[in-house]
Amino acid sequence: MYFYGISGSNKIGGSSYFVKLGDRKFLLDMGLDPNLPGVYPKYENLYRKKLLTSMGDLDGVIISHAHLDHIGSLPYILKEGEKVPVITSKATKVLGKALLLSAPKESDDYIEIFKKDEIEKVFSLISPKENMVAQDYEINLYDSGHILGSKMVEIVTKDERVLYTGDFSLKNIITAKKMPLASIKSPDxxxxxxxxxxxxMNSYINERLGFIRYANKVVAKGVLLVPAFALGRTQEVVCLLKNAMKSQLLKRVPIYVDGLSVEISQLYNELGVGVLDEEVKIATNRFYETMDDSPKIIICSSGMLLKNSKSYLYAQKVLKNENNSVTFVGYQDKRTPGFKLLYENSFNFKATVNRFSFSAHGDEKEIFQLIDRLKPKKVVFLHRNLKEQEERELEKRLTKIYGKNMQFYFPKDGEELNL
Ligand SMILES: [Zn+2]
Ligand SMILES: [Zn+2]
Known part of the structure; x- marks a missing residue:
């Protein structure tokens, strides 16, 4: 197979990879990089390198899941590629569309690159499917345990079997289906x-238990504000809190959801994952305006307290009282108010600020476990943020375990591999 990493190989953001098996050409994911507002992956390199004459030459685009770094530039396919089948799950279609349409609402520096009608059009062309059998190849999607609807992508031809993990986790995530590891065949x-x-990462269970214990302490007296990413993290935290209340690990207090988190949680409900119910209320404008410091939990996007977001507004109120807490559950980019609040002491506040790790990505142990179970001949690491030294050390360790039976690759963006 031939691999060309357009973007998202040695960085996290804007994932898009071109692969060719025999004569068949596919794009795996079409994302956006949140650190490069208004810029999509350099698809024109596909023409420059004569891999395609137009997007219409593709046999398919396969989208692993609905996070913007994997789906954000999908409307680009409309440039002469309207007839190219887009293969993805139903949940990814529904959630991805909502996210693309709402992205400008909660971003400091979002620059519109696709118009509303382009977004609506591209999603109207997708009929979700989890496998596709053509004359000389087959595509299968498997749950990847990352967020609702997230999939691994398998492409099989008579000569080759390729598996793209997308974002994955082997942990038991409440709101995502577990990967059926035992039924996936060993890929080349x-x-x-x-x-x-x-x-x-810290033990997954310990981290979650720690969060619940801490939440219980805060709501004995005050407000717990959890800034959370609208897609995935919000729903996971809400379900975890509800479960903890049910099993009496957490005092019953009202839970509110606000911001873009509301719209996405409503879609989770429609897709069969119960997030909002009588215990979890949607915050109204009136609720925000009249809010006091009585015990309650507010889960709200954005996860990094971006300036235009609801979580940023709530934080202004919550931070004023020493009984309250702002508790993060996700990654903080260095330039965001979330990072500054957590690590730079540049805010004046009385409340407690804390963070717990809820990563929905496999850690090293899980990645090794996946490799060991699948025993592929070749492993290409993508969506990574490592120093070259770290890559060399990792390769050494893996080669020590698998010897000549397995080869490892760490391509940079714009690099091609003949595998
Ligand atoms: Zn993701
Ligand atoms: Zn990702």
Whole structure:
């Protein structure tokens, strides 16, 4: 197979990879990089390198899941590629559309690159499917345990079997289906995400229990504000809190959801994952305006307290009282108010600020486990943020385990591989 990493190989953001098996040409994901507002991956390089004459030459585009770094530039396919089949799950279609349409609402520096009618059009062309059998190839999607609807992508021809993990986790995430690891066949090439490569995260259960215990302490007296990403993290935290209340690990207090988190949670409900119910209320404008410091939990996007977001507005109120807490549950980019509040002491506040790790990406242990179970001949690490030294050390360790039976690749953006 031939691989060309357009974007998102040695960085996290704007994932899009071109692969060719025999004569068949596919794009795996079409994302946006949140750090490059208004810029999509350099698809024109596909023409420059004569891999395509137009997007219409593609045999398919396969979207692993609805996070913007994987789906955000999908409307680009409308440039002469309207007839190219887009293969993705139903949940990714529904959630991805909502996210693309709402992205400008909660971003400091979002620059519109696709118009509303382009977004609506591209999603209207998708009929979700989880497998596709053509004359000389087959595509299968498998749950990847990352967010609702997230999938791994398998492409099989008579000569080759390729598996692209998308973003994945082997943990038991409440709101995502677990990966059916036992039923996935060993691929020739594994294209593997590496967000948490070389990281060993705290025990998943301990981290969650720690969060619940801490939440219980805060709501004995005050307000707990949890800034959370609208898609995935909000719903996971809400379900975790509800479960903890049910099993009496957490005092029953009102839970409110606000911001873009509301719209996405409503879609989760429609897709069969119960997030909003009589216990979890949608915050109204009146609620925000009249809010006091009585015990309650507010889960609200954005996860990094971006300036135009609801979580930023709530934080202004919550931070004023020493009984309250602002508790983060996700990654903070260095330039965001969330990072500044957590690590730079540049705010004046009385409340407590805290953070717990809820990563929905496999850590090093999980990535090794996946490789060991699948025993591919070749592993290509993508969606990674490592120093070259770290990559060399990792390769050494893996080669020590698997010897000559497995080869490892760490391509940079714009690099091609003949595998
Ligand atoms: Zn993701
Ligand atoms: Zn991602």
């Amino acid at each position: 090439v594994l294209l593997c995400e590496g967000t948490n490569l070389t990281k060993n």
